[in-house]
Amino acid sequence: MTSIIPRIEAIVGQEHLSTAEEDLLCYAYDATNRHHRPDAVVFPANTQEVSAIMRVANEFGFFVVPRGAGTGMSGGALAVRGGLVMIMTRLNRILSIDADNLVAEVQPGVVTGHFQEVVEKEGFFYPPDPASALYCTLGGNVAECAGGPRAVKYGVTRDYVLGLEVVLPAGEVITTGVRTAKGVVGYDLTRLIVGSEGTLGIITKIVLRLLPMPEVVSTLSAVFTHIRDAAKAVSEIVRSGLIPRKVEYMDQAAMGCVEDYLNMGLPVDAGAMLLVEVDGDRSSADTALQHLRAICEGRGAREIKVARSEQEATELWRARKAISPALFRLGQDKINEDIVVPRSRIPEMVEWIDDLRKSTGLTVVTFGHAGDGNIHFNIMLDKRDKEARNKAEAAVEELFRHTLALGGTISGEHGVGITKAPYLDMELGSQEIALMKRIKAAFDPKGILNPGKIFRMS
Amino acid sequence: MTSIIPRIEAIVGQEHLSTAEEDLLCYAYDATNRHHRPDAVVFPANTQEVSAIMRVANEFGFFVVPRGAGTGMSGGALAVRGGLVMIMTRLNRILSIDADNLVAEVQPGVVTGHFQEVVEKEGFFYPPDPASALYCTLGGNVAECAGGPRAVKYGVTRDYVLGLEVVLPAGEVITTGVRTAKGVVGYDLTRLIVGSEGTLGIITKIVLRLLPMPEVVSTLSAVFTHIRDAAKAVSEIVRSGLIPRKVEYMDQAAMGCVEDYLNMGLPVDAGAMLLVEVDGDRSSADTALQHLRAICEGRGAREIKVARSEQEATELWRARKAISPALFRLGQDKINEDIVVPRSRIPEMVEWIDDLRKSTGLTVVTFGHAGDGNIHFNIMLDKRDKEARNKAEAAVEELFRHTLALGGTISGEHGVGITKAPYLDMELGSQEIALMKRIKAAFDPKGILNPGKIFRMS
Numbered sequence: 001m002t003s004i005i006p007r008i009e010a011i012v013g014q015e016h017l018s019t020a021e022e023d024l025l026c027y028a029y030d031a032t033n034r035h036h037r038p039d040a041v042v043f044p045a046n047t048q049e050v051s052a053i054m055r056v057a058n059e060f061g062f063f064v065v066p067r068g069a070g071t072g073m074s075g076g077a078l079a080v081r082g083g084l085v086m087i088m089t090r091l092n093r094i095l096s097i098d099a100d101n102l103v104a105e106v107q108p109g110v111v112t113g114h115f116q117e118v119v120e121k122e123g124f125f126y127p128p129d130p131a132s133a134l135y136c137t138l139g140g141n142v143a144e145c146a147g148g149p150r151a152v153k154y155g156v157t158r159d160y161v162l163g164l165e166v167v168l169p170a171g172e173v174i175t176t177g178v179r180t181a182k183g184v185v186g187y188d189l190t191r192l193i194v195g196s197e198g199t200l201g202i203i204t205k206i207v208l209r210l211l212p213m214p215e216v217v218s219t220l221s222a223v224f225t226h227i228r229d230a231a232k233a234v235s236e237i238v239r240s241g242l243i244p245r246k247v248e249y250m251d252q253a254a255m256g257c258v259e260d261y262l263n264m265g266l267p268v269d270a271g272a273m274l275l276v277e278v279d280g281d282r283s284s285a286d287t288a289l290q291h292l293r294a295i296c297e298g299r300g301a302r303e304i305k306v307a308r309s310e311q312e313a314t315e316l317w318r319a320r321k322a323i324s325p326a327l328f329r330l331g332q333d334k335i336n337e338d339i340v341v342p343r344s345r346i347p348e349m350v351e352w353i354d355d356l357r358k359s360t361g362l363t364v365v366t367f368g369h370a371g372d373g374n375i376h377f378n379i380m381l382d383k384r385d386k387e388a389r390n391k392a393e394a395a396v397e398e399l400f401r402h403t404l405a406l407g408g409t410i411s412g413e414h415g416v417g418i419t420k421a422p423y424l425d426m427e428l429g430s431q432e433i434a435l436m437k438r439i440k441a442a443f444d445p446k447g448i449l450n451p452g453k454i455f456r457m458s
Numbered sequence: 459m460t461s462i463i464p465r466i467e468a469i470v471g472q473e474h475l476s477t478a479e480e481d482l483l484c485y486a487y488d489a490t491n492r493h494h495r496p497d498a499v500v501f502p503a504n505t506q507e508v509s510a511i512m513r514v515a516n517e518f519g520f521f522v523v524p525r526g527a528g529t530g531m532s533g534g535a536l537a538v539r540g541g542l543v544m545i546m547t548r549l550n551r552i553l554s555i556d557a558d559n560l561v562a563e564v565q566p567g568v569v570t571g572h573f574q575e576v577v578e579k580e581g582f583f584y585p586p587d588p589a590s591a592l593y594c595t596l597g598g599n600v601a602e603c604a605g606g607p608r609a610v611k612y613g614v615t616r617d618y619v620l621g622l623e624v625v626l627p628a629g630e631v632i633t634t635g636v637r638t639a640k641g642v643v644g645y646d647l648t649r650l651i652v653g654s655e656g657t658l659g660i661i662t663k664i665v666l667r668l669l670p671m672p673e674v675v676s677t678l679s680a681v682f683t684h685i686r687d688a689a690k691a692v693s694e695i696v697r698s699g700l701i702p703r704k705v706e707y708m709d710q711a712a713m714g715c716v717e718d719y720l721n722m723g724l725p726v727d728a729g730a731m732l733l734v735e736v737d738g739d740r741s742s743a744d745t746a747l748q749h750l751r752a753i754c755e756g757r758g759a760r761e762i763k764v765a766r767s768e769q770e771a772t773e774l775w776r777a778r779k780a781i782s783p784a785l786f787r788l789g790q791d792k793i794n795e796d797i798v799v800p801r802s803r804i805p806e807m808v809e810w811i812d813d814l815r816k817s818t819g820l821t822v823v824t825f826g827h828a829g830d831g832n833i834h835f836n837i838m839l840d841k842r843d844k845e846a847r848n849k850a851e852a853a854v855e856e857l858f859r860h861t862l863a864l865g866g867t868i869s870g871e872h873g874v875g876i877t878k879a880p881y882l883d884m885e886l887g888s889q890e891i892a893l894m895k896r897i898k899a900a901f902d903p904k905g906i907l908n909p910g911k912i913f914r915m916s
Contacts, residue, residue: 100697100802101831123699145642156640158649159617172889180798181830182614182870184603184653185878185885186912187894191616191649195642212699239558241581241670283741340638344558372639373559412640420643427643431630436645438900442893454644 001039004060008042011052016043027085030070030077032419038079043087047173047204055171057448065450066198068140071132074417076197080452088139097122102210108139108203124210127154139203145195147413149246152371158194165205166193169444179207197415198450200443214279218289219313222274222296223267223303227251230272231347233299234370238343242288246277247371248320254367258319261326266319275320323367330363331380335392341408343373352402360395374412400426416454459497462518466500469510474501485543488528488535490877496537501545505631505662513629515906523908524656526598529590531794532875534655538910546597555580560668566597566661582668585612597661603653605871607704610829616652623663624651627902637665655873656908658901672737676747677771680732680754681725681761685709688730689805691757692828696801700746704735705829706778712825716777719784724777733778781825788821789838793850799866801831810860818853832870858884874912
């Protein structure tokens, strides 16, 4: 790196490149809690600098790992083979909000929650809402195709990206997609890059579609004695033709650890709680709530609440939002998966997980986006305990096998990264993987961009 | 071909391959009315046969052109370099409709309109509605990423494809995407293949997302003296936060030729007519209609009608649907473009087109999906008249230049094919085109699948 550092400093300025141990440590980890120390970190200011850095990387053949806020759940931002971590947070401007066309242009380092706040002030709505919205960046969301609870009705990040500006591994700057509502000229590079986990190019600009803000949002919670009944209520909601914007659930273990953490009076003896949010105009939201209440009652819910104010709604959601931090009361390490099954198979899946919990004795907590079959499955453990770790890894493999047998997928919104790379060939065939590798080579013939992600390291 | 024919007959059976002149002529054209005679046509029955044929094509290096119903508007199904046209209409089964998960699996030869009818009978809704829905196939829709009027609210074919089965040019059969509501494992091959115009692989199975059927659908028509006022009403509708499911317009020339054709009492002296359709539950549809009426009145609509029955609505839409056939009263040949501009630029664009009509003296008719800025621009002429043809071609180039200057795209839903291939580099840069060609090579190293499409022939 010693001959390269001055070249990169010349591009970004000395103060925006670091090889200091404390900086390398800060950018060695992400939300997976795995650590891989990069050789240097760089903070480019604009597309031109990103491009110039990639030209140097391409010339010298060193690895570059793009990074937003490091909130990813699959290790996408980790320098698993060393090299340069490129932190995109200085590209943090909202470039335009076009109210006439419901289109916004942003830089990748804009924090998702900030963007949502800004567009909401102008009467617009940006639906994707990953749990880390207060910290994560839109660039990271695009790279991972982030989802969130509102995906049930509104889809995921993919569904809001109209176009991109991307720096390719050899430094070329390309523009993809359109700034209009429709467009089909050439291959869909935009959606190919969405969810490509920083392996095909570095996103430097994003054109996003906005929606008008819905008139009202209402929340209902329903407590069930048996988780299977909650799961059946979800299936029935889907079949009924209602499209709530969120259908979340938490199991007994999740409620238990949140209660322990917040003392908010959760029904810790219950099997599961559903939280459902609907939106639209006043009358259709009210109608939907009535239907939802009837479905939950029919499935034997022992308690149903409808929030009568925004404050009450916030209180209902507080438990759900606290799960992730609360989990660490049950163990210092977390193995965290985000499988998806067809929505009708949720009852079966939650029962299967219950059996797995009992048969393995592992501390398993599940919660998640029941409305689209996306279950966040967590095992809490001490990773230094080799036996627990082996048992947990075997359980995860079982989980994936069962998920796929039910017609599901091993990742709904977290991506493959390094955490699921060893399991990629459980879901994809060798021909599909070979084709993806040819696509990778079409973008990155030298393999310098974010190596070791998605595909198992060779 | 003489040594190849027996090989292919052995795969599909003699009766499903033809080199008879009358068959070659039947499959030499599509909706562009251009003719390119293939060397043979084949009708495979299933994925295995498609794969076996591609293995032979790959071995001998001959061209294969997949074809649905031949309703495409950009020449995607034409054998411009000869070879084998592969007609997918025998793969015409709806494999499953999963009511619990709102997912259907279909073969590519299923006719779109038939599929819509079948799912509607079960209470579901498949929104993409290309004008050719009664004839076109779902496979062709996926290959071209077909749109239609309902795209304003519901998006295009891309937004409904969850996964695919695809035969690659060398014969490998791959499965892409998921059968669940979400999924982010590996590169998004599904959306890369959607809209790739039959150049990357042959679609043999499609997994489609369904929606619940909306409770009511209501239609409003508004007649404007000046087209600019109609266009301004559209911009205002978009800005207002209303999301109608269709916002269509027809200009004076379009109304004139439809009236000539159907004698239905259209206001032929008016500058333009808007047709707007809303859906949802009864009360939100009614509220939306009131808003729409107020906007149209505010923009000086001289006549506004709301259909009071399904029959009245059908009558309102009859004029819009008759445009395409009626156009041929104005000239035997049609040059047909489907540009898109940002919705706020529609008023400017329609005025610009009016000026173009006056300055060139060409017979220009416009109509289309105003709600997403997608304008169908038609020049009617006699192509044997060389002068008219040159003038028309110059006008199209001007149109594209102006569209791109306004931030638009040269194709919203018809694709590039052969008709727009000469203009591709007006919209895309050389680096983007080079990358797309590398992706093409990653799928089709020998260049045997649907050659001469999207990219200018070399």
